[in-house]
Structure formats: structure tokens, C-alpha cells
Amino acid sequence: MAKNELLSTSITLSIDNGSSHVKSIYDDLEQSFLFPSVVAQPFGERFQLIDSGEPLDFLDVQLTSPAIGSEQYRHVYVGNLAIGDEGIVHEIVGDKAAQKKAQRPETMVTLLTAAAYAVAAKHANEIRRGKKRIKALVNLGTGLPISEVTKFRSEFADKITSGVHSVTFVTTPVFKGVTVELEFSLPNDIGIDDVSGVYDIEAHSKSRLSHKGFGIADVGGVDMDIAFFRPGLDLDQRHSTGTKIYLNDALESIRSEVNSQGEELIASTAELTQMLVNKEYEIFAEGKVVFDMTPLVNRHMRILAEKVLKLARNSWKHVRYAGEFWFIGGGAIVLQPWIEKLNAELGLPIRFDAVEHSQFRNARGTFLLLDHALKHGGEAAAGFEPEPAGSESGAGEGNGSGTP
Secondary structure, three states: OOOOOOEEEEEEEEEEEOOOEEEEEEOOOOOEEEEEOEEEEOOOOOOOOOOOOOHHHOEEEEEEOOOOOOHHHOEEEEHHHHOOOOOEEEEOOOHHHHOOOOOOHHHHHHHHHHHHHHHHHHOHHHHHOOOOEEEEEEEEEOEEOHHHHHHHHHHHHHHHOOOOEEEEEOOOOOOOOOEEEEEEEOOOOOEEOOHHHHHHHHHHOOOOOOOOOEEEEEEOOOEEEEEEEEOOOEEOOOOOEEEEOOHHHHHHHHHHHHHOOOOOOOOOHHHHHHHHHOOOOEEEEOOEEEEEOHHHHHHHHHHHHHHHHHHHHHHHOOOOOOOEEEEEOHHHHHHHHHHHHHHHHHOOOEEEOOHHHHOOHHHHHHHHHHHHHHHOOOOOHHHOOOOOOOOOOOOOOOOOOOOO
16 A cells, blocks of 8 residues: 555544543553643744654644634644643633533544544554554544533534544654544443443442442542442432532642742643652752642642532432442542541541542543443443453452542
């Protein structure tokens, strides 16, 4: 096949557009990636010293899409490349966080970029041999917060399935000059963030949830979705709810206070999120600690943990059948030490998902549901009963607060 001929392909893709990070899985549960949910409109010329590196760290893309009307999003840096850029940088904080996920341009920008990256990664060998044009039919699974699903599901689905979207990698190593044309189908429609994560816990954890009544909160950078399930994984639509907690704004306050020392020690809230997940509270410069964030982080995170726990308890107290309550998501990883400390006095049956899986639960659960729909002709998600998948490390039984 000639190098300039179009390569046609298909891909099964799950995307969780988080406010801090975008998580994605394609074709197989083991093929996953994530990047910060940061978009920058480049300023001036980007100097690329060497034409090598991991493509995921250098997502420089041009977008042509019926879902993106503004010219300012035609050429963007995405993810790690956007962090600290001198151009106009968009993080999901402040006014952006107040917007609906379904309506933010950044949601479509990161979704299309993730899809194009997944397709290019799948065909990296062909690209290395000179292939420059790929057309992909994408069987996509993705979701919206509980608070948006009813009102914005159709609008969001229409944006995604509205014709052909084109993504060209500009200076991205390995994929430089490659154009990916994307056409989407939504075999499972638009899912519900938080709810999908339950299916992955059920399928891959030591603890089976299907025989229990329980609540679960997906704590994100902006939203917190709270869902309740009766035994049999029967979603309780009456008591399930969603609210905004603005974790990213609290992180931005911490970042601003740290950077007020006179140096930009932390480039983005996404970078700070990873530091907190890894419990890296000390900031080094020239081999010396120049700032210890511990008191600052404790102050902000305790306030937010009190808010999150109060919201969870206010919902939980009205649900008599829910014998335990789970926290999942990237925000849960960040807030876990402070929620655990508060719960030490309360003694509530609170469970935290395993750190190594918590951030990807929604993406993994969405992938399982998508794969099930493709294999069973689009059966409703309610008919999905995941089979246990061995003894993969994950959430399990625990007593009281803490990681099971």
C-alpha cells in the first residue's frame, strides 16, 4: 500500500474526561493512557530541539470539527505540552469549572485528541513505515456527571456523532504530520460518570458489590457524583445526585499561594494533583527544599474533606438499605487522608477504592459496558452482569475507614 493512501481502521475506545486528567482505554483493558486536562493556544513558535520523545507528552494538534466552532481551538497544545506554555492556557478552574462539562469546548478538544492519539498508537508501526492518513470508525464509550445527563445527554451525543472530525499531529514525535479522521458511534449512548465505575469494581475486585446495598461517590476535580445501588446493582435514581465541589479551585488556591513566593514552583493544578496523589509536599530547587506545602495543603484539604463528607452523609442518611459508602476517583485519592481522619471519630462504614485503580474506575467500567454492548447487540447496561476476573489487586472488604 502506498504511503499516501488512506488506512481505514476501527477502534473500541473508552474516555473519561475528568476535570484534572483525561483517562482512556482502547481495544483492551491493559491499553490505557492519561494526560492532564489542560489546553493551550500556542503563542509564537515552538522550538523542538530533538524529534523524539513520547508522543503523549507532546500533543500538538490541529483540529477540524463540526463540534468546535471557535478558531481559537483550531491549533492547540494538549496535556503535558500545554502545562506552563506562554500562550493562553485553559484549565478547568474558576469560570471554566462553573460551565457544564457537556458544553465546554475543552471537553471536545481533549476527547478528539485522546481518540486520535489512541488510533495513532494502535497503528504506530504503520506510521513509522510512513503512513500519514488514517480514517477510523470509533466505537466510543464516555459519560457525563449525574447532574448533566438528563438535560445534556442528547446535545453532547450530537456533538460527538456530528460527521467527521479531523485531527492532525503537528510537531508530535513519531506522529508528526499524521492526520486521523474520526467518525464516532455510541453503542451505549452517553453513560453516567460514577455509575460505570461500579461495574469495574464488581468485575475485578475481591469484594463483590452485587449482593449489597451501598452508596458510592466519584470525587472529581469539579463534580462529585453520588449514586446509590440496591442489591443486584439496581441504581436508585431517586436518591442518586450530583453536585459541584470545586476541588480544582482549592488546588489553584494552594498553587497561587506557593507561587507567590516569587517563582512559578507549580505550573498547573494538574501537576499539583499528581504531587498530592504521590504525597510530594516538599518542593525542591537546586537540590534544596524551598517550600513545604504541608500546612497549606492540610488547611485547604481539611475544609474540602469536611464539605465532601457532609454532602455524602446528607445523602446517605436518607437511604436505609445502604450499608456502606464508597469513594472513588482522582479526587478521592487526594482527599482520602483527611476524610479518614474525620471518620476516625465517626466510625462510619466508609470504603476507599485501591489507589492504583481509583482514577481509572470510570474509564474501565465504561470500557466493560461498551465491550458488552458490542458483543451483545447493544443490550441495555442493566442487563450486564460482569464475570469475576480472577484475583486482580483492587478494592476489597475493609473495616471502617481506609483502603480495604
